Amino acid sequence: MTTQETPSAPTIAPSARRRAIVSSAIGNGLEWFDFGIFSSFSLIISRLMFPPQSGAATLMVAFASFGIAFLVRPVGGVLLGMYADRAGRKAALSAIILMMSAGTLLIGLTPSYATIGIAASVMIVGARMLQGFSAGGEFASATAMLLEYSPRGQRNLIGSFQACSQALSFALGGAVAFLLLHNLTPLSLQQWGWRLPFLFGALIGPVGYYIRSRVDESPEFVAFINQKRRTPQERLSLVDIVRRYPRELLATLGIVAVCTTSAYVGLIYIPIFASGALGLDAGTGQLGMLVGAVVLLLMSPLTGYLSDRIGRRRVMVPAMLLYGVLAYPLLASLVNAPGAVSLIRFELVLAFLMSFFWGPSAAALAEAFPVQIRSTGMAIVYNLGAMCFGGLAPLINTWLTKVTGDRLAPAWYIAASVVLGTLGVLVMTQRESAAQEASLHA
Template identity: 80%
Template structure:
């Protein structure tokens, strides 16, 4: 589903500024959201009533996943706001909300100090982060794609994946440094708060960066059209009724991308340190290794998709990922070691990059500009809830109930099937490009 539409004429400097600000702002946003995963076990011990080891892991994964429950609500509301007020206005508000939630996590006293109020504040902060994150992907991706030149939308869209990978890498690096630089008592007392306070402080920087960016040219053209012609304002129900294939197809793509992220990059390192006996620092090294591979390879796969088409790039990699996850995870479970964990992350990330890189453009091109943020917000956050945010909790529960430590491989395999169907549904012959998007 390549795009041959050239779109409005764009000043190259404005394009570079928009791309850089979207990538940096998006990376800061996901750093704030993602660092919770690195310290979720510590936070759960400090902020919730005492539990035994396995139960504490479930509490940690639940506190991580609570943000995903509110993400669809935040995504739809902020997506509709972005489709009416503009990408710039939405992105500026989103990063301030994320910073507020991050600051609250960093400043909340422990359960030992204020009792159940600590648990309530942490849950509230995670919900604020989730509400904010719900609108981030859709609005940032819309901005990126609407500034992209013809024939390079997969490449430019891949920077969205790069910014998320960068946030994972930064989070993993910060966690690893703290784990190896501080004594356990210091880490549990105040050290874990440092990345949250840092993340809250850099939020205003992202806000400033986003304020300096012009509104996307496609949305500006839409606003001009709205002023001159009476237009139909689509409701959420009418969007669902009018674009069912687009919603279901892109939901499949989101399913495999979020599963690979939250199971492969987040859950497996925590599983290795919490259940397989590896050092906590090994888990952070694994996450860092995988994130760095994604950071380097996603632009390459975006270029390949621009040249050869998304089907040829995404589908073989998905199938290979679904097959190879079994021996990779089996080796880690049977012989737990830092080397096997890093090997799992490196191979997984290399394969993930082939469907991560082109995914943002695939989602954005599925919807016309006037509902682009809303449409993407629906599928991305619903998929992230069902297959991503709750995946660590579901996999921990499945492993505990079945006793099968390869349960995550089953989970990933199911997502691969769903994702493959989604790609086949949404990628059309290359001659059919932007035409469908012009219909409202």
């Protein structure tokens, strides 16, 4: 099934486009900042907020508390995506950012297990679930807004600002964690220092809400609503979307799989693994995350621009394959000779390759679906992929490493995601090429 064309939208003023970019990126950035700092301090949080554990159990509890948010992301994504496709992108995005900041604030203010007992565990889990529910709708609705404000020849470039906001948030989260770890005593960090990033993140919510309240609704969505009023159209249910768009859903799920795996294994799990299992100090682990995030921040707009010029397939597929091939020797180098140099080399090389499929990915996902189901379609694949290949990846890789005894198991996990991602890009670009050829002969 080919993507339906929507009515032409009115000319967009550059200032309106800039506001749309900023408003879309700020919430996406807050989501990843929240998730990044939670991962950075997950060991401290697991010790303070849950019943006492020791050794490997502490690491498992930390990754479980991190991954719990991803179990509710698909639910939040579908419900908020359907809301965005019916009430509009602006209404959904404004509600989402308030929910996200509320969950972040709750984490920052929750008393410890030693103070209020099991209620601390319940509050942390509840806060993570609220973060997950709201984050489930964030990427899809924000990316839909971005795409619908973008001229056709710049969709990959403008869509790459989603990757930039994610990378900036990783970099900011890594920098904050690095500074706290190096400038506070372990006692101060445990007593109050770890709470500071969450309280700071919560302040972004009201600012983001103010910015989003001043953005006009997506012109393409407005054009669709106006056409719908003139010619009533069928309202598709979730079952209808799955039944009518299986090719788009499966192909984009593959793209999400490799993007989320690269983020949550490469940028989050490996630095924690290096600190917890390889003996590196926590500050070095955060420095590795920071290096990788900065590379993504600088490179993603360039790869988005390149995709607009030569096509997504030529940019994304070679980088994915090389990423899958190099993950094993780079991880082996880190495991066999743990140190700051080997960790930074791992993050530097893989983040460079990641940028080539991160930059164009947002536009690839958004263009796969017509405007009337765009937020819902993206929410399904993004959150399902994020749950299976992203948020649960640290927990799964910890389990794989423990069961197999192979500390290089994460490299095979990465390789599996690369296969799915490559197939997804090939399917989507083949469909796009066929559509373009058909239009030329029409």
